[in-house]
Amino acid sequence: MSTTGVASTETPTNSPTPYRWRWVALFVILAAEVMDLLDAVVTNIAGPSMRADLGGGASTLQWLAAAYTLSMAVGLVTGGRLGDIHGRRRLFLVGAVGFTVGSLLCAVSVSPGMLIGARVVQGLFGAVMLPQGLGMIKEMFPPRESQKAFGMFGPVMGLSAVCGPILAGWLVDADYFGTGWRMIFLINLPLGAVAFLGALRYLPRGRAESKPRLDIPGMLLVSLAALLIIFPLVQGREYDWPVWAFVMMGASVVVSAVFARYESRRSSAGLDPLVVPSLFRKRGFSGGMILGLVFFSTMQGFMLVFNLYTQIGLGYSPLKAGLVMVPWSGGMIVGFGIAQGVARFGRAVLQAGTVVMAAGVFGVWRTLETVGSGVGPWQLLPSLLVTGIGMGLLMAPFFDIVLASVEQHETGSASGTMTAMQQLGGAFGVAILGTVFFGLLGGGIATAVDHRADGLRGQLAAAHVAPAAQDRVVADLRKCASDRAVTKDPAATPASCARLEKDTRAAMTSPEAGARIPAALKATASSAFEGGFGSAMKTVLWVVDGMLALTFLLSFLLPRQARPEESGAH
Template sequence: MSTTGVASVETPTDTPAPYRWRWAALFVILAAEVMDLLDAVVTNIAGPAIRADLGGGASTLQWLAAAYTLSMAVGLVTGGRLGDIHGRRRMFLVGAAGFTVGSLLCATSASPGMLIASRVVQGLFGAVMLPQGLGMIKEMFPPKESQKAFGMFGPVMGLSAVCGPILAGWLVDADYFGTGWRMIFLINLPLGAAALLGALRYLPRSQSGGKPRLDIPGMLLVSLAALLIIFPLVQGREYDWPAWTFVMMAASGVVFAVFGVYESRRSKAGRDPLVVPSLFRKRGFSGGMALGLVFFSTMQGFMLVFSLYTQIGLGYAPLKAGLLMVPWSGGMVVGFGIAQAVARFGRAVLQAGTLVMAAGVFGVWLTLDVVGDGIGPWQLVPALLVTGIGMGLLMAPFFAIVLASVEQHETGSASGTMTAMQQLGGAFGVALLGTVFFGLLGGGIAGAVDHHADGLRRELTAAHVAPAAREHIVRDLRACASDRAVAKDPAATPVSCTRLEKDTRSAATSPEAGARIPAVLQNAASSAFRGGFGSVMRTVLWIVDGLLALTFLLAFLLPRHARPEEAGGH
């Protein structure tokens, strides 16, 4: 959700009557938010089904989420500026139409590359659409009603978080009209059409008094810097980390520095910067940006990895995987509610949320460690519920507390920058934790085969397999399971698996053994697959808890309390 509206508020002596259709307009704006929130999470659930249909490597699963959040991040502040220049209603209509067309392109994609490019289109037009809504709310609602209007966003975010994974899983499993995963994008067509018709009828026509100039060089610099860090993180593992990946990541830091210098000079020259440089001289804002980058990276990365673990590692259907996220999402709604009740404690609520979320993540680790390969969905519910409550407690006061150190005239730029950082953090987290997860997976599954090797040898002995052939089969299974898990093309058969098949046929000494050995290998491979995924997931959970510990420490840079007028903010 973007907060890139204009900060200035006029207070004339004769206050004009509030906009007549303001509540109808609010629901149009909320419909746009729902489209964005749903599309940010649905590919986590539908990703494996998409990959099975269109092909592509492990990085395809990461790009499905990262392409959307990255393009949204680099476009948000610019989207807010476009509303100031050309009018918010007009840019909302452009954004909603483009987002709907982007959804249609996603639904009709014939290759991973086309789908990822279509996700970029969705993200860019979403970045044009979303900032306009909040700016219009500030214009339409009188002060006594504005908090109630902004308060609608919390329930909508919570409901979308609960319904998004379930809706995605249901649509993929139901396979309406043979569309499969494509229906998660086709459903945006009626939603987009309704948003467009509602916008034409109910959104107010308004034009900003002073038109800032669009900072195109700044936009290009920050886009380039973000791409230079995200692209090598996602693609580096598939290319075996060549030197150019590290050069790109180093260049990203240089480009970000150039962007900072350019924005400072542009501001001193009296021109409109993309980001107000004075914001970063405030410890509370800079600390909030750092905290947000770490936290939103952690949250989005963990959600992707956990979804991959449940669907690929545990073999859950998309709907079952989506339903498993209900305790997490429901816990987040509970956390939002608790945070409102204890808002007077300010920063302490955010830090308590970090600790509760870390405890929940540790609970997930403990459940996986104690239960092992045979884990079921109900056993994960308590830990996921606690994790969600902690996340709600952390997120509820975040924006208001960070904005407490910002001057009133800087609020528009600060809000847009923070929301762009939120999206950029999500893309970074998907790239980072996704890369760690897939990077460890081959070794994790190989280690799980080693763990089951003695039992496999006993089963092969019972099938009258000779000792030398037994060792060949165990070695081949280890290589095959590892290679298949990290294969760039899931449809291709690794050489090690072809060799395993050949050795299995030659080891059979009778028809009975020929039938029994494949079944033994299938059971061993299935157990090793689940065990390997579980082992890697536990390692990632330690990383997540480490990042949450860093989030807790960074919170000390924030002001203790939000401003009174922002305490009920969104």
């Protein structure tokens, strides 16, 4: 038995005395979660600056985010199991160091290829680091405190999602020491150092009674299955959903079935599986995986589409768009606090959160329907606050219910699988709601131009534009505005917009027309753009509420309490 450092304060998992430094250790784990969540979103804001500095095509922007998501998703299940084999504290330390080194490589990148490769390094080491946190929380906290500990993930995720774009926009604009976009990665160096030193001092040195062997064939199969499903979900929309995307997703189902059969046979033979099959015989865990997949799809998809709407549709700056979401994050903290006071109601708290969140999303729809394209941050505040409260109520008991029945030898496998489920859910949400949004957007903007066509023709007629030329210009504007909104490369000029410019020049038969026509086109396009974005956003909000209704129904798969046998305790 060790007598130095934190080991002297450690408590065996089966001891009634809780681990002494559990709350400090929780904040170390949450710091790692923050690093991951920030780095998952910052390239969405800083991507254009990166491309302007390093070069590269339109696909560069896509791969800056995709390389991170793919590499992390592929490694998460294996990363969780490695914690069972080599110790969760040790793997957390390795992951923190590797993630920090990957951040440094990102910051010093001199080409798009180097930056994308460094993002892969970040993702792989993040897959080693993140699953260890859930497992250690389960070990460190007694049952009466575990919901409070797990529930803190909700507010942290919400704050990180809001603060990430704000931080990225601020750091890029501030250009400290001439670093520009590189500072969004350099800031991880002190964060990584704090996480490493905190882990070294405060995380428990728990050791498993038996040391399982790594299932190499299972690792390869689950990694292939993850790649086959995540890649088309992340990249499918960018390529207009080609046939190969659906072939890959179908192949993922086949590989997953092969993996499940292999793991079952390996377990029956008395060998150590990568994913312990007994996990899925537990009602809390299996039901939680299904519910979590739908819920995290809803959450990530809603956040993506709402950020697109505020920044592109309403023209908010990244900073202003981030600040709009502050009530949502604040609401999550309020919801988390309420959940602690009613924790004894178990599953009912999660269900109430789903209802409240759905009411908040409906409130956002009602606000857009009432106010229209001139909606401002203060008008969105009440409904976003309610949405956040609902989400806090929903997430507070979620991890506790799902992991409560997981046994010690299953913890690493369960943690990796849960974290992978969050990544997969996020990819599903972005793919589904992003596709719905952009699928509606082009038609919505074209319809908005149609609604404004008579007024535009009147202005063109006043500028002495012939009727035939008016028809051409209106038709060109309709097509150009629609194409501009859904183009994959914002820097590219759609052919329809080039045609609009040509026909507009031809219609300018006088100096007066030369001044009035562009102004009329700009005003009409801007108004139609806002109207089309608002129309698409309102439809997506109905889809989000439908997904929350499905989440509510799936919640009945969960047990009523995390620990029914302890319902009368404490």
